[in-house]
Amino acid sequence: MAKQLNIDPEKTLSGDKLRPSEILIHGYNKQFKDERKYWGDSKLIELLRHMLIVREFETMLHSFKSTGSYRGIDYLYKGPAHLSVGQEAVVVGSAAALAPEDKIFGSHRSHGEIIAKGLSAISNLDKKKLHEIMVNHEDGKLLSLVHDYVKPESGGDAEMFLLTGILAEIFMRDAGFNKGMGGSMHAFFTPFGAYPNNAIVGGSSGIAVGAALFSHLSQGDGICVANLGDGSTGCGLVWESMNFSAMGQFKTLWSSPFNRNPPILFCFTNNFYAMGGQTSGETMAWDRLSRIGAGLNAEQFHAETVNGSDPLAVADAVSRKREILREGKGPALLDIECYRFSGHSTTDTNAYRSRDEIKAWKLYDPIESFQRKIISEGLLTETAVTELIASVGNQIEAITRVVVDRNLVPAIDIKTNPTIIGDMTFNEESIELTQLADDLLMDPGGSKQQQSIKKKARFGFGKDGSLLSGMRAVTLRDSLSEAILHHLTHDKSLIAYGEECRDWGGAFGVYRGFADVLPNHRLFNAPISEAAIVSTGIGYALAGGRSLIELMYADFIGRAGDEIFNQLAKWQAMSAGELRLPVVLRTSIGSKYGAQHSQDWTSLLAHIPGLRIVYPATPYDAKGLMATALSGNDPTVVFESQRLYDRVEIFVEKGVPESYFRLPFGRAAVRRKGDDVTILTIGPSLYPTLEAVKEMQTHGISAEVLDARTLVPFDYESLINSVNRTGRLLIVSEAVERGSFSNTIATNVMRLAFDKLKAAPIVLGAPNWIAPGADMEDTYAPQEEDIFDSVFGEFFPDKRVNKRGIRSWDFIQLAGQGL
Amino acid sequence: MTVNILVPNLGNEVTEAEISEWMFDEGEQVTEGEVLVVISTTKTSLEIEAPSGGRLAKINFREGELVEIGTVLGIIE
Missing domain, CATH: 3.40.50.970 (Thiamin diphosphate (ThDP)-binding fold, Pyr/PP domains)
Structure with a gap:
């Protein structure tokens, strides 16, 4: 622990000279x-x-x-x-x-x-x-x-x-x-x-x-x-x-x-x-x-x-x-x-x-x-x-x-096999974990943090049906923590690092208590060097190890742009599958900290071929999807919403399993069945959507809610099946609308379910400007009212339901302004 | 004179914390500023210092118990 290194003011402030030697x-x-x-x-x-x-x-x-x-x-x-x-x-x-x-x-x-x-x-x-x-x-x-x-x-x-x-x-x-x-x-x-x-x-x-x-x-x-x-x-x-x-x-x-x-x-x-x-x-x-x-x-x-x-x-x-x-x-x-x-x-x-x-x-x-x-x-x-x-x-x-x-x-035969280059992108291999690693500082179960999680309920609703707080039921943060600690303690080749990862346990506490279990060389604080964090993670993996690296905020992806876009995403295919990059990049999407700390950049990464993109919205998914990410041999980016870290499990009634499990990528989850409209949510938009859907019910509209869970790979099959039944699609995410992955999905659904669509799909995201500070944030990420308005304003105007949200702008005029 | 040891405001949306560890037992003398008790929220651990010197007269909540912001954890006399 860095506490071992005491900074003594007397020693620090005493006069001296640095003496560079000859070169x-x-x-x-x-x-x-x-x-x-x-x-x-x-x-x-x-x-x-x-x-x-x-x-x-x-x-x-x-x-x-x-x-x-x-x-x-x-x-x-x-x-x-x-x-x-x-x-x-x-x-x-x-x-x-x-x-x-x-x-x-x-x-x-x-x-x-x-x-x-x-x-x-x-x-x-x-x-x-x-x-x-x-x-x-x-x-x-x-x-x-x-x-x-x-x-x-x-x-x-x-x-x-x-x-x-x-x-x-x-x-x-x-x-x-x-x-x-x-x-x-x-x-x-x-x-x-x-x-x-x-x-x-x-x-x-x-x-x-x-x-x-x-x-x-x-x-x-x-x-x-x-x-x-x-x-x-x-x-x-x-x-x-x-x-x-x-x-x-x-x-x-x-x-x-x-x-x-x-x-x-x-x-x-x-x-x-x-x-x-x-x-x-x-x-x-x-x-x-x-x-x-x-x-x-x-x-x-x-x-x-x-x-x-x-x-x-x-x-x-x-x-x-x-x-x-x-x-x-x-x-x-x-x-x-x-x-x-x-x-x-x-x-x-x-x-x-x-x-x-x-x-x-x-x-x-x-x-x-x-x-x-x-x-x-x-x-x-x-x-x-x-x-x-x-x-x-x-x-x-x-x-x-x-x-x-x-x-x-000859060159590779692309004419006979048109997807041959694409097929080199991912290896889809996974590893099995066997026994406890022999380099641990203590039994992982004995750590205070893990014991404190063990005391919690695994399902978010109490016996009386009341919603439990994050101190009483397992949260999304706890779920991530369990999956990651399991991998770190069962896979000696895995190292985890990023800013404040050790003593602090990561800025959002996902690694809290891990420092008691893992030696420094397996979990350490990196310098504030996002590019080097990603680049070294790639090098460690392609040489034969496995790395779990963290960028504290997704907004810092810009600092590691080349390393993510050109290196992490490309080396498996550029090596024709010769290299394996078992790298999991965790990054959080912020809240309340304004324009440079609150951006959903999932679309940006989904645009680059070669990365698997995961965005769990529930504790159950977070645990299962993180385990899949860490066990895979392909580069994977896991987005985590800071707003969801304290969420408890409200969907899976048996709760988040205490034991280790994996969830397959590329399968959307049906969060609610319905007949009149399909709403696909990406990440935290699930929760305001569920609130809006309850309201819709009172106006006679039954909505089906699908949670994307992973963007790459993406589950078109489930989505198309749902849209074929409902005939309407609204996609809700917190990414800015212009150029977002939601638009890609909307375009494809338009093509794949054209016959069954009763209206053009709607994309609801953040407006094309900066994320404002905490007090104004509800004007930015889609809220319950905005979701409600989208459905009634565009799909069911005949219901003549009053508008509730603040979004009333002329799309074409804004686009002309560059917004 | 008695001084209450309170659970401080723990930041955005955090309402509860768990008592992780008392550093002193009831009846012991404490100095102002000494770490008295460690509490944990869903995200982090927090050391609560003695708000004044004196005798730790009473501990209201023990290790493992959940407390809300503003709860009186104990009393210093």
Whole structure:
């Protein structure tokens, strides 16, 4: 508990000085003869060969993009090509210092990184293991393609397997490592330690930190490397991730053996340009990138600047940092300076840099410099180097000839199976929980909080039929708490975190008392870094763990926009189902705190393919749906209404079961039977709807009420069945009406039940302006009166029932005003 | 002089709380500001401090009992 860390005013306020230490800039000074001794000549020649492979690979792509042809092979490549010509020493030097089990996470410019990491893994893995990997990948299909058509001579089948898999991925073919679903900017192959590259600048940083946390908690050997560019130091997520990776609690609050820092290396390939903006001098505050280490923690992230034109300087630095990380003394940061000769992309005209500058750097071309060294030191003759270059050229030509052939290496067959890409979105797997985890601080049943819940009634109505208070009957908060604690105590791979999650128990008390049961490494307070909370949760899950992350208010989704929209939602499909993301993101929809704390953003997330969206309105549902979310292997967002936390169960008469249970997603609940109108509610709108329905009854209208429970997946079947009977549909939610998910449902019902509809469906939500403060909130979220008015005003005007609510505005006029 | 120990206002819509723990027994001396009793609402735990120094003369509600806002939990003399 943070109470363990006392803030002593006397100590805090006494005078002192911070003393940053020196940061090494290009301090590498090893003699080549010593390096020969350390690596051995054949390894040094291998480094040269790997650099040549990377360059030839990129040259081939450049040639296709700029001329449509390479070595007489014609091919139109329509995708992106962010090439890394000039950066070969960085990727090869770095990969040479890494073991096969170390994981790298890259950027949009990462062809070189995954090639180099793959080549290094191939060179270090034992032959049997290597063969197993290739045979097991897609039932050996890629390996067969390589054997039958690429016909490896130089480099062996593993290198050809790697290069073919990568090129096929870049060319968006089924034989690609991710069936072409990732493409150039997302290619990866985890068995060789190459983890997802990311088209969003800095996007890999938090994912890599999350994966490092998994390595750390599963006590694996490998380190994780976030390969980032200099431009990414302008991204918020990168800073959040660096801070997260070095949180003080690892050492102060986590207990042995977890009281170490996660093994993460922030490896910045600094090519001086963020696309066309010059980082040092123009767009960044830092003069040398490594300077930022000094601002991060007392160890300054062990930061240093390294010469990225020399593979041996890079290998030396990465290898030293790796040792620090393996001792639990990370994180570390490297600023590896190098010069990208290729443009940002193939449409780059170099408008932002001079020819003289490019010419000056040619002297530092990593391959030419290293070749000169290899020849002058007598490792190879000039002729031998020429032969090496030629053989690498033949190697790349061989794979290219095969991969460009669309008959031999086709794309996935979308024509035969039009939903094939959609089918990769969710895996629909779930796990079984078996026994109590062995890392608990106490028996979960013994916690005060759980005992206090146990005293409560499970059903919300007392024996005399009176509604019980939340202190006397199980609430929605208690239900969530029970389901989550059950998972946390029966699943050691599950970690939960977010702001104030531990001592406070979450801002709304769902985790209250959990700190007595769970050790710090399984339930902890995160910094106020929504982007890093989500990003690390993704990384932890895709590396093999399971994460339950919390954003205190749904309004903070904006702070984690990319992480939710582009990362959490997409990685399963972008990996063609290779990756699993068992991540549950809990977030609450606020009340009473005004415009930035009261928004129902379910529609916003339902719009993004790839997320399961849950919004329980009752304690029974909250427990069952949360259990389903936590047991699934698909990313799921659970919205919780702050207005409902204290609700007791009023629908299921046997009450909320004390024991663990799961409720399937995609099944709406019928809350009330009726014949004249169907009202579908999303989240808390259920309750004012039920009140309004009682009133409708007195005017002779019988309404059927359906509670959506989950938006993705959505239960059209139940809804259509109901609408087919009643002929009328009103959808009520607290999301603003414009662009809301309710409109999607309304449109689909219009189409699917057109024959039976007696009137067009109505969508009732919040008006298209800000949520006002507490005292005015009842003018915003649909109230009982508004629901009543919608039904009588639009469906049954002949009943001539007086209007009760305040909503009387001209829709078309407001829309013209932009409202 | 006697001083009542009251259940304070607990925030929006919260009307009840459970007594979690008394830190003192009846008859013991307490100092103003010391934590006297911990109560729990549906959402959080709250420490109630002694409103004045003196002898904890009476405890009206025991651990596990439910009390409403404004209830007199006990008396200090």
